Amino acid sequence: MDKPKLILNQMLDLGGIATKNNFFSPEAKTILGALVHTRKAFNELENQKLIKPINTITKVRNLCQEQFFSISRLGSQFVGRTKEYKWKGATKSPYNIMHESMIRDIALGFLRFYHQFIFEIQYHQSFTNLRPDLFIKMTHKSTMKQYIFLVEVERKKTVDRVINEKLQKYENVLKDFNFKRYNLNAPVKVLVVYANLDFNCFWRPQEYFNQEVRVEIEKLHKQLQYLSSLVRYLPENRYRFLSFYNFYRLHEPIWLTPSGRHVGLLDN
DNA sequence: CAGATATTAGAGGACGACCT
DNA sequence: AGGTCGTCCTCTAATATCTG
Numbered sequence: 001m002d003k004p005k006l007i008l009n010q011m012l013d014l015g016g017i018a019t020k021n022n023f024f025s026p027e028a029k030t031i032l033g034a035l036v037h038t039r040k041a042f043n044e045l046e047n048q049k050l051i052k053p054i055n056t057i058t059k060v061r062n063l064c065q066e067q068f069f070s071i072s073r074l075g076s077q078f079v080g081r082t083k084e085y086k087w088k089g090a091t092k093s094p095y096n097i098m099h100e101s102m103i104r105d106i107a108l109g110f111l112r113f114y115h116q117f118i119f120e121i122q123y124h125q126s127f128t129n130l131r132p133d134l135f136i137k138m139t140h141k142s143t144m145k146q147y148i149f150l151v152e153v154e155r156k157k158t159v160d161r162v163i164n165e166k167l168q169k170y171e172n173v174l175k176d177f178n179f180k181r182y183n184l185n186a187p188v189k190v191l192v193v194y195a196n197l198d199f200n201c202f203w204r205p206q207e208y209f210n211q212e213v214r215v216e217i218e219k220l221h222k223q224l225q226y227l228s229s230l231v232r233y234l235p236e237n238r239y240r241f242l243s244f245y246n247f248y249r250l251h252e253p254i255w256l257t258p259s260g261r262h263v264g265l266l267d268n
Numbered sequence: 269c270a271g272a273t274a275t276t277a278g279a280g281g282a283c284g285a286c287c288t
Numbered sequence: 289a290g291g292t293c294g295t296c297c298t299c300t301a302a303t304a305t306c307t308g
Binding site for chain 2: 035036039040043062063064097
């Protein structure tokens with residue numbers, strides 16, 4: 001699939017909106033290289049009216065990072081997925097750019113690393129009083145094996161109380177949850193992706209060598225260790241934790257379990 | 269005017285068609 | 289099979305433009 005079509009398809013999978021920064025090239029050596037081709041592709045798509053910028057209420061500083069684009073009706077026709085086009089001309093800026101951007105980073109990570117799966121991704125799915133940021137159901141193309149992930153992207157000052165309460169809420173609901181009633185007929189895992197307020201979630205891996213960034217990564221790493229020490233009472237097979245800076249390699253065995261093991265997403 | 273961000277030109281790699 | 293050529297694609301480096 002050529003690059004513009006791939007971007008359109010993935011953008012639809014991401015709920016119809018994304019930034020250029022979300023679509024950076026992981027293999028590039030520098031941040032400039034990581035974005036140059038994406039810029040070109042986005043500009044072409046915009047010229048052909050296949051995507052359009054979303055008007056923002058306040059002026060954005062860095063266009064690549066903060067300017068969201070939405071796929072157009074024409075764009076969804078172009079890839080033959082008209083039915084999935086939901087962004088009915090709404091041009092309001094996403095309320096929380098950073099959070100929206102992080103969620104797309106995680107979702108796109110799934111799409112990029114698990115080619116052998118068919119995805120169903122929902123952004124506003126709710127189960128009783130649980131509203132995960134991201135609902136991901138993936139089905140293996142040949143074995144038909146299914147996995148379900150409820151993803152919480154948490155950007156909070158400290159890990160302890162807020163996360164603890166949030167997870168407590170999850171566990172209260174899930175401990176005697178009727179999974180079948182909500183069509184959750186596959187193993188369900190809750191993924192918690194944590195960042196603090198100091199970590200600039202627009203940073204790409206190509207910038208991680210900067211001293212400034214390394215300091216923040218180290219802080220995040222320590223905080224996740226601390227978080228890990230607080231969640232040991234949770235069921236081992238239901239929860240997985242990750243620091244946000246690892247978003248670009250979420251297919252590796254880097255997810256922490258409540259007992260502190262490192263596992264891959266599809267492992268138990 | 270300086271620093272940040274965007275565009276452009278061209279190097280170089282990947283891949284496939286075709287020939288020997 | 290192995291070699292070569294051509295095309296396409298993505299990256300880096302240089303240059304241009306924007307912004308405060």
